[in-house]
Amino acid sequence: MTNHVVTTTRALPVIGISVAIALSAAHTATSEMMMPNRKRELSDAARSLAHLNRINVHVPMLPRQLVEAGFDAKQIEDDWSKVIRKSGVEVTDRDARDTNLPTLRLQAQLGDVEEEGVRLALCIQTITVIQPAFFRKINRSLYVPTYVSAKVTMAHEGALREPVQENLTVLISEFARNLREARASAPTKPRRRHPDNVRSLAGIRKINVHVVDLPRLPGKAAISAETIRGEWVAKLRDADLKITDADDADPTLPTLHVDIRVTTIETPPDRYLFTIGLKLIQPAQLKGHDLDIDVVSFSDMTATIASADNVIEFLRTNLEMLIDNLVKNIRRARSRKAPTE
DSSP states (O other): OEEEEEEEOOOOSSTTOEEEEEEEESOOOOOOOOOOOOOOOOOHHHHTTTTOOEEEEEOOOOOHHHHHTTOOHHHHHHHHHHHHHHTTOEEOOGGGOOTTSOEEEEEEEEEEEEETTEEEEEEEEEEEEEEEEEETTTTEEEEEEEEEEEEEEEEOGGGOHHHHHHHHHHHHHHHHHHHHHHHHHSOOOOOOOOOHHHHTTTTOOEEEEEEOOOOOOSTTOOOOHHHHHHHHHHHHHHTTOEEOOTTSOOTTSOEEEEEEEEEEESSSTTEEEEEEEEEEEEEEEOTTSOOEEEEEEEEEEEEEEEETTSHHHHHHHHHHHHHHHHHHHHHHHHOOSOOOO
8 A cells, every 4th residue: 555645634732734644545535626817816825025125034943853854954944045035025044033023933733643543743834924014993003913724634643744845835835926926916116206406407408507706715716707607517517517607697586596615724724614505496376375586496515624735636526516417306306217316
């Protein structure tokens, strides 16, 4: 006679679980229910997996009988982690589990039962996902099991290996399937938007550029507002912006103001604090009011300390940083691509 593993349902303390029994039989009858090919409706337990992106996998110490049957907790963790990663979910390293993350845990319990005068080992294998859930009535978040699945194996103690391994494979396969289906059916997260100050740059196609006359610079340092304006206009045109002439500004258009200020620092001596401010002013209407006003929709600023010998170098470095950042944000605002920063 040949040993077969058959699956049946028994009146056990665990409800709704399958029991794999290793029996000797000359013939084993099997039947399959033909189900229509339609989309499976996910249970709440499966839906609880929808937003899992990272998870811990933990298999505690196994019962002696399973260890003697050749099972190793770390090997099960490694095998299951590979299956979960194939479903697109990151698994933490064994030595770096994050207690704030959901945890998939396997628990194996061993007992014995008498079946038709024969004493058999009974092994209940349960996988549980524990994660935080918010309970409105008590206004608290608690770590609770949101997904539980179990299999029961009954076999002669020396024949546990094959049926237990089969049920472990079924458990992780069902979990991975539920995980994939839940993630695929989860509502798409709202598209991240750029900050409002960046979004305010999206529709700008033509602007005025005004550089406030510079204060007297220390030593022999010299640079004019016209020079700075010319350099900025060139970069803005590279960003497909049209610029009005300096002496023909259009008050209905947005205006870019650049202001440079110098403050003498007493300690240490011969040092100067330079602040460069950039602000984009454009017309807007207050919501709910028939009132048109000019608002600063985008601003930026740098500050640096320099000596008389390196004033121009520091000024140019900071001016370039400001205009490059403005151009970058103009391009970001025009792009439909979601922000990544």
